[in-house]
Amino acid sequence: MTGIFTGGRRLALTAMAAIVLAILVAAVPAQAQITAFKQAVAEAAADDADIAAFYRDNGYQPIWTAPDDASRARRAELMRAIRMAGSHGLPVARYDPTGLLARLRSVRSTRDRGLAEVELSKVFLTYARDIQTGVLTPKRIDSRIVREIPYRDRGAYLSGIATSQPAAFFRALPPRSMEYNALLKEKMAMEQLLASGGWGPRVPDTKLERGATGPAVIALRNRLIAMDYLARTNGRTFDQAMLDAVKQFQLDHGLNDDGIVGGETLKQINVDVETRLQSVLVALERERWFNTERGKRHILVNLPDFTAKVIDDGVVTFETRAVVGANRDDRPTPEFSDEMDHMVINPSWYVPRSIVTNEYLPALRRNPNAASHIIITDSRGRRVNRNAVNFSRYSARNFPYSMRQPPSRSNALGLVKFMFPNKYNIYLHDTPAKDLFARDVRAFSHGCVRLADPFDFAYTLLSRQTDDPEGEFQRILRTGNETRVNLEQPVPVHIIYRTAVTNARGHTEYRADIYGRDAKIWNALANAGVVLGGVQG
CATH class of the missing domain: 2.40.440.10 (L,D-transpeptidase catalytic domain-like)
Incomplete structure (x- = not known):
């Protein structure tokens, strides 16, 4: 049975048929339906100048709710995109895919169809801008983030989806940089780590260097093994292998590679997976802010x-x-x-x-x-x-x-x-x-x-x-x-x-949040509805 893929589930054709049947109201004469649709669209779009201008310019023709294959394809791709928005670190609840689908199913009149048409455009515009240039406004988070965000014309989004192949249009919305793609991969890896329990216990706050022994060294050994810096071993001494692992960790975190665990090195080793995942989600948002020719x-x-x-x-x-x-x-x-x-x-x-x-x-x-x-x-x-x-x-x-x-x-x-x-x-x-x-x-x-x-x-x-x-x-x-x-x-x-940040080998490295700006951005993203994948209940 064919259907529309929506976030890991398929809407059966019968369910979509019910939506289409509800949308296609044939009990009213055609001209009256057209007039009622236009009035509903004009009314619903009155509070959004860009949407109002788009429908005014296209003669109030529907792009989402018409009974043709093109409109069905646009609806399907929009539903798929907003259901999968979390994979980009976006707030799925902001687009309310479940509620949107329920409202589409409840369409019973031409007026309902006009209101649904505008609602779909509003959700689409919110999603398109969010995934292309970010959910947040940087200056509102920190006055020293004064980057000019390369916002696209909202009307161009609507005209673009109306004239493009829908799947290709949605694929082209996110940043196309190698950094963005690398961060998406790191996000998945961190989510899997978080779901499996992370890197284990913290290393006690003490200075460690070659030759050291004791419980703190064992904790350091286990942490380095979990982070893939050290091969599995039962060693209980800070030996050459552990020294090499510490040095590589230091290089990967922008620290002096002296092989001594203390101060900033210890602080970075003890950062948990949840915090690293937050850094990745913030970096994705920052990459969307920076989505421009460099x-x-x-x-x-x-x-x-x-x-x-x-x-x-x-x-x-x-x-x-x-x-x-x-x-x-x-x-x-x-x-x-x-x-x-x-x-x-x-x-x-x-x-x-x-x-x-x-x-x-x-x-x-x-x-x-x-x-x-x-x-x-x-x-x-x-x-x-x-x-x-x-x-x-x-x-x-x-x-x-x-x-x-x-x-x-x-x-x-x-x-x-x-x-x-x-x-x-x-x-x-x-x-x-x-x-x-x-x-x-x-x-x-x-x-x-x-x-x-x-x-x-x-x-x-x-x-x-x-x-x-x-x-x-x-x-x-x-x-x-x-x-x-x-x-x-x-x-x-x-x-x-x-x-x-991704290094030349394609691996993600981490740095300290020296000004606390990323913490502010994460809090704002969480307040906007972004959630951490892999968090255990």
Whole structure:
């Protein structure tokens, strides 16, 4: 018997026939039916300008509830999609497939059919936007998620489903990126793990290294075996095999691979499967927010990963460690995309107003010669004689001066900065504080992104416009003069935040939620109706 596949079950043809029979009301004259249908559609669509415009433009022709094969195919694909929405980490209850089917079965008149037509369009539009560009509005979750979401025209969804092969149209809605597909696979794997009980008991909070023995080592052994980092063994000592397993775990979680279990390594080993699954679901939502063309060459900064990468045609061609904004006050780095169009070699540091008033002004009140490496200038750019100013007269509100650190090796920006002008005043740059790059957690800046290998980063960017990028860069550097170098082909920069991310081998790696943003997103997704598959009752 044929039928429509709906989330693992088949609607028997007899059931669908009942729906069709209820929809096709023939007891009223044809013209009256048409008029009643149009009136019902116009009434039901009155609160949605896009739906109203679509039906007005198509002469109030049905696309879901007509008795033809095309409408039946659209209904079937919509029901299948919303029943299976949970496989994408979407809130199935939001689309109410069971209730929607019941309401279709209850259609008894032409007016009912018109109301059902619009309801199907509303559910379709909600689902289409959710799966293509996300369920949530990022700025409402965290004010520093300032990414512009690439929303599609809602009317285009309706005209698209009306003129396309339905199954193909629905298949094309989710993001087509390799990352999205990899996350879907990881979601299934984490759900299976969660259903089977996870990775077992936590490892006790104690420092462990090679040669250690005792219950904590046994707990670590069992945890590593469950995570597929260690072959099954009865060993009770922290031996070479366990050391190698720990190092691989550390590499897979963005940590220094010293083989010592303590601090951040212990914290990450003890994260449970449920939390990892939440990270995957959040990453899927973030990938939907980021469902746009990223550029054949682009720069990707993943804040929780503390890295900056140059990506060419989907391949990472350069990678360096990074320091990002500290998790306090106004310092966390925002998430957004822009376009890098130049670099400045031997830059001056024009001290941001917030640092001037919050950090330097208090010191100047105590000692006018504080921060002597910084030049104080007036509104016309003239140097101010510190000893001629009574700094105690000024507050953060009325301080009239600016501050600038001239080019030097000790400059806060180091010897080069990379500019993608934006209203958040965020850029990438060198730094004299090289020791911070050795840390596991590298969130120390005022918001900008510091690079461990800024010269090599510059050479990579310049390689597209000169045969000798290193020689050209070093020639300008030796002058000591502040020099702007334009990029002949601007490069998109994407500052993202992913605690679950796929590596080059196609495996999902995890990072700490350094700003707590993913926790906020998960809570919002859960409130919207997203559920964890594999949770045991």
